[in-house]
Amino acid sequence: SQQGEEDPQALSIQEGENATMNCSYKTSINNLQWYRQNSGRGLVHLILIRSNEREKHSGRLRVTLDTSKKSSSLLITASRAADTASYFCATDPAMEYGNKLVFGAGTILRVKS
Amino acid sequence: DVKVTQSSRYLVKRTGEKVFLECVQDMDHENMFWYRQDPGLGLRLIYFSYDVKMKEKGDIPEGYSVSREKKERFSLILESASTNQTSMYLCASRRTSGRSDTQYFGPGTRLTVL
Numbered sequence: 001s002q003q004g005e006e007d008p009q010a011l012s013i014q015e016g017e018n019a020t021m022n023c024s025y026k027t028s029i030n031n032l033q034w035y036r037q038n039s040g041r042g043l044v045h046l047i048l049i050r051s052n053e054r055e056k057h058s059g060r061l062r063v064t065l066d067t068s069k070k071s072s073s074l075l076i077t078a079s080r081a082a083d084t085a086s087y088f089c090a091t092d093p094a095m096e097y098g099n100k101l102v103f104g105a106g107t108i109l110r111v112k113s
Numbered sequence: 114d115v116k117v118t119q120s121s122r123y124l125v126k127r128t129g130e131k132v133f134l135e136c137v138q139d140m141d142h143e144n145m146f147w148y149r150q151d152p153g154l155g156l157r158l159i160y161f162s163y164d165v166k167m168k169e170k171g172d173i174p175e176g177y178s179v180s181r182e183k184k185e186r187f188s189l190i191l192e193s194a195s196t197n198q199t200s201m202y203l204c205a206s207r208r209t210s211g212r213s214d215t216q217y218f219g220p221g222t223r224l225t226v227l
Contacts, residue, residue: 033215042117042203042218043156088155090216100146100171101207101216105155 006089010108019076021107023089024069030092032065032072033101037086046074046087051094081113116140117219119204125225132191134222136204143209145187146216147171147179150201162187163209194226 007022031050035043049056049065056063062075090101120135148156158171160179180188204219
């Protein structure tokens with residue numbers, strides 16, 4: 001069952017612009033994570049934000065979390081062509097057996113040079 | 114660094130064949146997962162294991178089975194491959210201790226069933 005829903009499904013921007021992707025989820029969570037997938041490859045972890053945090057930064061990445069709205073956003077600043085990839089949010093549901101993350105369908109980001 | 118390896122990057126099999134996909138992780142993680150990924154559907158969990166010889170069904174277990182005889186190795190088995198099992202298969206592992214642990218993925222196996 002998919003808990004995370006990303007928006008938009010696809011995003012195309014020019015190099016140097018900022019890219020914002022959103023994720024909504026349905027149940028209480030321990031944390032929310034963002035992953036990146038280059039074409040035909042496995043997923044790579046980008047950043048994790050805990051349920052008691054509101055904002056987190058890592059390099060050109062900024063993640064926000066609003067637990068009252070059950071939503072998160074990932075901002076990539078000053079995008080580069082190498083940022084072209086699919087981005088997935090994953091929630092770590094509270095009170096769920098199995099220690100497994102629930103992934104959304106992803107946002108495809110294309111950065112044009 | 115955590116490393117998750119998968120036995121093949123690309124695999125072509127015929128309908129009805131038995132297919133084994135192997136996954137190995139080198140960080141002593143308790144939890145291991147098998148997903149399939151199809152365009153527009155995201156990652157769907159097939160099976161996961163939280164300990165040796167333990168397995169739990171995910172969201173789409175039909176047509177698949179798994180084996181975990183050793184902690185570092187988690188195998189996905191297609192007993193009789195069908196064309197609708199053509200997909201990208203991703204293995205992942207994760208620690209149990211602590212609730213802020215990330216999941217580490219292998220490079221994926223693109224399986225084509227003819």
